[in-house]
Amino acid sequence: MNAFKHLLHAAGSHPPIGTWISSASPIVAEAIGYAGFDWGVIDMEHTSLDLMDVVQMLQAVSATKMVPMVRLPWNDMVTVKRVLDAGATTLMFPFIQTADEARRAVAATRFPPEGVRGMAGMSRASKFGTTANYLRTANAGIGVIVQLETSQALQRLEEIAAVEGVDAVFIGPADLSASMGYVGQFTHPAVLGLMSQAAQRCKAIGKPVGTLGAAPDVIAQYRAAGFDFMAVGSDLGLMMRGAQAVVSALRTPDSEHVHTLASGTQTSRY
DSSP: OOHHHHHHHHOTTSOOEEEEEOSOOHHHHHHHHHHTOSEEEEESSSSOOOHHHHHHHHHHHTTSSOEEEEEOSSSOHHHHHHHHHTTOOEEEESOOOSHHHHHHHHHHTSOTTTOOOOOOSSOTTTTTTTSTTHHHHGGGGOEEEEEEOSHHHHHTHHHHHTSTTOOEEEEOHHHHHHHTTOTTOTTOHHHHHHHHHHHHHHHHHTOOEEEEESSHHHHHHHHHHTOSEEEEEEHHHHHHHHHHHHHHHHTSGGGEEEEEETTEEEEEEO
């Protein structure tokens, strides 16, 4: 079974917690994998990652318990083919707007006759040709997550989610808030309300649904709304918050020291 689908099925009442890996660094990705997250998104859409970088990122997290998924830069069958050949097994497709776009995404992940993925006999995905019957069994091991990121896409949620081969829906709060006229207001009541409705609609049709939040308190709201898997922040976001907290603590008034010198008094701020 696909590792991410297995994670969802095994989660029970504890939704899997993940994060975004935006640093494009295998070392950071490996560290995040050991931090305890259930899953992590290796992001090609908004980072500098190219294909060899993706291979190195997948290698870096392979020794950890964190399940990786790769977010593609776009719904492009050539990119899909190459990322799957590189060893990715769960793909996230950004900005899916219609059921036809979802069908095209799924088809790109499947070998014929179920899809249009080109066949390669020697790839990292097949363990360089050592996986028995890989070309005949690979389709069943692929996971497809479609991102719905606009209010227009959410209007078509049920028809998009019903596409055969779509394993989960992911609601992107940033682009959704922008499409609603609340740019940068990811937790505006209207945005949260629409997201909560989407989560309940997914529940009604039995389709797993996930989303992303910047902090644990926001994640708690999403969990209460019925989301099945959630990402909190990103590797860079977590690092920056920690770094800024340290800098802020060291620049408080308590960190001011007055030094008395032989020639007089000098105040130094560190």
